[in-house]
Each structure stands twice: as structure tokens, then as C-alpha cells.
Amino acid sequence: MKTCVAALAVCLRLMHPGHGMNAAQSLGSPMDADAEPVTFNRHVAPILFNHCAECHRPGEVAPFSLLTYAEVKKRAKSIQEVVSEHLMPPWKSVAGQGSFVGERRLTESQISTITCWVAQGMVEGRAEDLPTGPTFVEGWTLGQPDIVLTMPEPYLLPSEGGDIFRNFVFDLHIPKGKYIKAAEFRPSNRRVVHHVQLCVDTTGRARKSDEADPAPGFSGSGKPPGQLFPGSLATWTPGRNPMQLPDGLSMPWPDGADFVVQLHLSPSGKPEIEQSSIGFYLTDEPPVRSMADLLLIDMKIDVPPGERSYRTWAKLILPIDVELVGLFPHMHRIGKEFKIIAHPLHGEPIPLLWIRDWDFNWQFYYQFTNPIKLEAGTRVVMEAVHDNSAENVRNPNHPPKRVKWGEETTDEMSVAFLQVMPVREADFSRIDMERHGFQLGIIRASGKKPSVP
Ligand code: HEC
Incomplete structure (x- = not known):
């Protein structure tokens, strides 16, 4: 009931922008006859076409389509739940921790619109309000490959x-x-x-x-x-x-x-x-920048059954000025939380990535929209938490079992790969790959002059 009243208050605010203060008072009275309710065709469909249809359509990764009124109405309650809990669209990093390529999120107002539509009884709306459905490149997302x-x-x-x-x-x-x-x-x-x-x-x-x-x-x-x-x-x-x-x-x-x-x-x-x-x-363009894969890794994992908050961590100190291109965090089934924070020699810590609710099934590569500059001497710290309790719904073991480091999905890991480009190409050799590097995924700039000073 409480959520319903809250949802109706949201609806009233949406319908009477600028009269938010009156929303609660108006709740007791019937809604204005002239106020248009939130409709599928006008308000909800554009959100779903833009943020859900890429996966929720035939032949794609999601188990059902969300393209028509009938398909969406049938699952309205569960849609409202998963968007309110930020489970859909799937995107694991917490908002406000840097901006990433291909980030998927709904705004609070889009979530309210969906909540409101459900609270008002899922009105379909006028046919002429329905935008044309989304179009997708069949087959290849990036177009025809070479x-x-x-x-x-x-x-x-x-x-x-x-x-x-x-x-x-x-x-x-x-x-x-x-x-x-x-x-x-x-x-x-x-x-x-x-x-x-x-x-x-x-x-x-x-x-x-x-x-x-x-x-x-x-x-x-x-x-x-x-x-x-x-x-x-x-x-x-x-x-x-x-x-x-x-x-x-x-x-x-x-x-x-x-x-x-x-x-x-x-x-x-x-x-x-x-x-x-x-x-x-x-x-046709050869690499004019070099890139190295730096490793944050803690292999001392041995999680007792029932342990709710098992911590692992790793740090490295950047030997040169770099631009951070992207991050790939990795844990397995009982991973829970993952943070990477940069601590520069001077100034405030820079939060780089925070995953509060790790899901083995949604592992993304986090490529920054604009590479993040980090100075030599910056300490980059990874902190991970594993939850091996029976209350962890993602725990594959019932009852929980002791879990140690290993390659198999039933083992655990705690590792992050950081892709960095040297700010000055001449510094590249000063990255001690023996010590910090993952000897894989290195790009060496060709002899050409770097495009960025
Ligand atoms: C990147 C692909 C992707 C996108 C984008 C996406 N979904 Fe999903 N969705 C899935 C997959 C895969 C599942 C089934 C597995 C799961 O629940 O994680 C799913 C499951 C669901 C479920 C069922 C959840 C349950 O517990 O049964 C709902 C409801 C849903 N999605 C709604 C949405 C809505 C609404 C949007 C857009 C706001 C959206 N999804 C965007 C891939 C996606």
C-alpha cells in the first residue's frame, strides 16, 4: 500500500509538473478528469524501445520480448520491480563512479514513469502516440565486419x-x-x-x-x-x-x-x-600509443562456509604518468562487492569502479568514455568482498562449502585488469611488467609520433 501511495504521488507530480507540493493532498480526491494518465504508447514504449529491446526481442539474450503492449502488460509488475531495484537494464557499476562506454541506466524519472503506469492500471493510450519500433542491424552490432x-x-x-x-x-x-x-x-x-x-x-x-x-x-x-x-x-x-x-x-x-x-x-x-x-x-592506422595490462590480484582466497564478508585486496603504485583506458574486474559465483580506488599522492581519492552487487552472469568490461589521467606515485587499490553464506542467493552450494582460489567456476578469484597508456611514450619501458603486468594484451606503439603529447 505504501509503495502504491508513493507511486500515485509520483504520478500526480508527473501529470502536474510544478505542483509537486500538492500531490499528497490531492491523493484523497479523484484525479482530474482532464489529466492524461501515463500511457504505454506515449510514455512507456519509448523507454522500453531504447533501453530494453536490444536484448528483449526475438533471437537476443533475454528470455522474452518486450516490444508490444500485450507482451509488456503481461509482465508489468515484474518489470516495475526490476527497474526500481536497478536490476534491469543490467549494468553493474554504481552511478557516479566515472562514465563508461555503453553504460546502461534508466533515470529516476524514467523509473517513476513505469511505476506510475503500473499504479494507474497500465493504460494503452492512443494508437497515434506509439513511436515506430526500434530498428537493429541484423547480425553484427558494429556493422559488416572486414x-x-x-x-x-x-x-x-x-x-x-x-x-x-x-x-x-x-x-x-x-x-x-x-x-x-x-x-x-x-x-x-x-x-x-x-x-x-x-x-x-x-x-x-x-x-x-x-x-x-x-x-x-x-x-x-x-x-x-x-x-x-x-x-x-x-x-x-x-x-x-x-x-x-x-x-x-x-x-x-x-x-x-x-x-x-x-x-x-x-x-x-x-x-x-x-x-x-x-x-x-x-x-589503416597503426597504434600510435602503447598500452599495458596491469594486474591487481589477491590469490590468498580461502573462504570458510558461512562467511558473509570475506575480504581480499591488492594494490599497485603507478611508476609513470598514465591514462587509464578501462578496467575488467573478475570474481566468480560468490563474489559480492568490488571496488577500485585511485589514491593520488596529493588530493582526494578517485573512485574508479564500484560494483555493489556482483553478478557472475553480467561481467562487463568498463571502458572509460574519456581515459582517466593518473600521476606517477598514485596508489591504485582493489577491494573485493565474497559472501559464502547461505543467505547469498547466488551461492551455488547448499549448504555453503569452503571455496579456494582456482580457475574453475566453482573456485573463486579476486582480480582486476587495468589497461593503461603512458602519457609519454618514452616512459613505457619503465612499467615493470614482471612485477605488475599481465604479459598479455600489450600494444606497442609503432614508430610514429604519438598523437597526444
Ligand atoms: C543486455 C541485455 C538486457 C537488457 C538491455 C535488458 N534486459 Fe531484461 N533480461 C535480460 C536477461 C538475459 C534476462 C534473464 C536473466 C536474468 O534475469 O538476468 C532478463 C530478465 C528480465 C526480466 C525478468 C526478471 C525475473 O526476475 O524474472 C524482466 C522483467 C526484465 N528483464 C525487464 C527488462 C527491462 C524492463 C529492461 C529495460 C529497462 C531490460 N530488461 C533490459 C537481458 C536484458
């Missing part, structure tokens, strides 16, 4: 059993003078593909393993089967939009290297097949 690789044969998944890590090896020929700017992974069967890693193998090892295994691909462990692609290109997770490397960066392709993709697959209860495609987007 190169498309598709698994030559489908991989057959058994109906039962644990998670499968399967590596597939491809020839990839990037023409001379071209560089990779973006890559887009497309599963053929979203029910079974959980995560994907994109790698380069210059050793020929992956190809040998593939040849030794008669089925398509060869089995893996969760470890990347080569050098990971840089930044946002390294991994794919459901619901994550592909993005380009930022200005000044592109990925040179080593001569004769193999492209290896690792699929993390989960059986669905019936036999399934998967035949993925990967699209590559090329540019």
Missing part, C-alpha cells in the same frame, strides 16, 4: 555434465598495412555459451593440440590458450556490446600467428550444437 571467421563444423555438446572449455584454432590473415580495431563474437546458440576468450598463438602449440584431437577444437582449462587480445577485445560475455579500441590504439597481427577462441560452454539438459562466428574490424 573479415568473418566461422567454425567450419559445429561442436556437439552433450546434454549433461560439467562446464566445458573448448578451444578452436583459425587461420587469420590480416592484410599488410591493416590493424585490428574491434572484434565481435557471435554465438550460434546463446543457451550454452557463457564466456569467450580471444587469443593470439604465435607458438603453433594450439594448432598441434587441435590436430591431436579428432573432434572439432581441443579441450582447455579456463586458462587463455595463447596471448589474450588487448583491452575490451579480450573477452565476450552475454549482453556485452562489442566496442572499438580507443583513439590511438589498434592491434597489429603477428605474421603467421593463429587465432584461437576459447568457449566456456555449459550443457543445457539436451544435446546442443554451437558454431560461432567472429567478425574483425580493421583500420
Whole structure:
């Protein structure tokens, strides 16, 4: 009842902007006859078309469509709940902690509009108010790729059993003078593909393993089967939009290297097949900036069953002035909270990322809209919390079990990858990759002059 009164107060404010103070008083009286109620066609549909339809339409990641009045009305109550609790659209970083490419959020006023529509009985409204439905590029989000690789044969998944890590090896020929700017992974069967890693193998090892295994691909462990692609290109997770490397960066392709993709697959209860495609987007521009992957990692994880707030942390001190391109935080099932904060030598701490309600199923790469400048000497700190209690609804173990560090989804991790560009290219060699770096995903600027001083 309380939420209903609150919702009606919101409705009245929406209908009488500027008369917010009177809203509560007016609650007892019937609503003005001339006031237009919040309608699906006029108010709600535009919000859902812009913020939900990319996933809630046939063939996409969400389990049902939200394109028509009938589809939305049927689930109105649950829609109102998930938007009010900020569960949908899925976006895990808390507002106000920096701005990221592809950030998904509803404003408070959009949430009120939906709440209000439900409280008023889900009026459809006039047909002429309905905007034309959203249009989407069929297939590739970033448009037609320059190169498309598709698994030559489908991989057959058994109906039962644990998670499968399967590596597939491809020839990839990037023409001379071209560089990779973006890559887009497309599963053929979203029910079974959980995560994907994109790698380069210059050793020929992956190809040998593939040849030794008669089925398509060869089995893996969760470890990347080569050098990971840089930044946002390294991994794919459901619901994550592909993005380009930022200005000044592109990925040179080593001569004769193999492209290896690792699929993390989960059986669905019936036999399934998967035949993925990967699209590559090329540019003529060689990298004029370098980028390194710095690592914040705490491997001393040993979470007793029932422990509600198990803390891990790591820090590093930046040896040079950098621009922070993006962040990739990673934990598994019982991860709860994740924070990365920069502490400059002088001045206030800079909150970089805060995930208050970690969800293994929504792991995003956080690429800053504008890279964040951090000075040499800045201490970057990661703090993570794991919740191994029975009250954690995401705990896969009933009753909870002791969980330690490891690669499998049933183990735990506490790690963040930070992609940094040196402010001055000459400083790049002063990043001690042995100590702080993840020896993967490095881009080295070509001899050209950096575009940014
Ligand atoms: C990035 C893709 C994506 C976007 C954008 C998205 N959803 Fe979802 N939604 C999903 C997926 C996947 C599920 C099912 C799994 C889950 O609940 O996490 C889901 C589930 C739901 C559910 C069911 C929740 C439940 O507990 O049963 C509702 C309701 C919903 N979404 C509403 C919305 C609304 C409203 C929007 C826009 C404001 C939206 N979603 C935007 C992917 C998305």
C-alpha cells in the first residue's frame, strides 16, 4: 500500500509538473478528469524501445520480448520491480563512479514513469502516440565486419555434465598495412555459451593440440590458450556490446600467428550444437600509443562456509604518468562487492569502479568514455568482498562449502585488469611488467609520433 501511495504521488507530480507540493493532498480526491494518465504508447514504449529491446526481442539474450503492449502488460509488475531495484537494464557499476562506454541506466524519472503506469492500471493510450519500433542491424552490432571467421563444423555438446572449455584454432590473415580495431563474437546458440576468450598463438602449440584431437577444437582449462587480445577485445560475455579500441590504439597481427577462441560452454539438459562466428574490424592506422595490462590480484582466497564478508585486496603504485583506458574486474559465483580506488599522492581519492552487487552472469568490461589521467606515485587499490553464506542467493552450494582460489567456476578469484597508456611514450619501458603486468594484451606503439603529447 505504501509503495502504491508513493507511486500515485509520483504520478500526480508527473501529470502536474510544478505542483509537486500538492500531490499528497490531492491523493484523497479523484484525479482530474482532464489529466492524461501515463500511457504505454506515449510514455512507456519509448523507454522500453531504447533501453530494453536490444536484448528483449526475438533471437537476443533475454528470455522474452518486450516490444508490444500485450507482451509488456503481461509482465508489468515484474518489470516495475526490476527497474526500481536497478536490476534491469543490467549494468553493474554504481552511478557516479566515472562514465563508461555503453553504460546502461534508466533515470529516476524514467523509473517513476513505469511505476506510475503500473499504479494507474497500465493504460494503452492512443494508437497515434506509439513511436515506430526500434530498428537493429541484423547480425553484427558494429556493422559488416572486414573479415568473418566461422567454425567450419559445429561442436556437439552433450546434454549433461560439467562446464566445458573448448578451444578452436583459425587461420587469420590480416592484410599488410591493416590493424585490428574491434572484434565481435557471435554465438550460434546463446543457451550454452557463457564466456569467450580471444587469443593470439604465435607458438603453433594450439594448432598441434587441435590436430591431436579428432573432434572439432581441443579441450582447455579456463586458462587463455595463447596471448589474450588487448583491452575490451579480450573477452565476450552475454549482453556485452562489442566496442572499438580507443583513439590511438589498434592491434597489429603477428605474421603467421593463429587465432584461437576459447568457449566456456555449459550443457543445457539436451544435446546442443554451437558454431560461432567472429567478425574483425580493421583500420589503416597503426597504434600510435602503447598500452599495458596491469594486474591487481589477491590469490590468498580461502573462504570458510558461512562467511558473509570475506575480504581480499591488492594494490599497485603507478611508476609513470598514465591514462587509464578501462578496467575488467573478475570474481566468480560468490563474489559480492568490488571496488577500485585511485589514491593520488596529493588530493582526494578517485573512485574508479564500484560494483555493489556482483553478478557472475553480467561481467562487463568498463571502458572509460574519456581515459582517466593518473600521476606517477598514485596508489591504485582493489577491494573485493565474497559472501559464502547461505543467505547469498547466488551461492551455488547448499549448504555453503569452503571455496579456494582456482580457475574453475566453482573456485573463486579476486582480480582486476587495468589497461593503461603512458602519457609519454618514452616512459613505457619503465612499467615493470614482471612485477605488475599481465604479459598479455600489450600494444606497442609503432614508430610514429604519438598523437597526444
Ligand atoms: C543486455 C541485455 C538486457 C537488457 C538491455 C535488458 N534486459 Fe531484461 N533480461 C535480460 C536477461 C538475459 C534476462 C534473464 C536473466 C536474468 O534475469 O538476468 C532478463 C530478465 C528480465 C526480466 C525478468 C526478471 C525475473 O526476475 O524474472 C524482466 C522483467 C526484465 N528483464 C525487464 C527488462 C527491462 C524492463 C529492461 C529495460 C529497462 C531490460 N530488461 C533490459 C537481458 C536484458
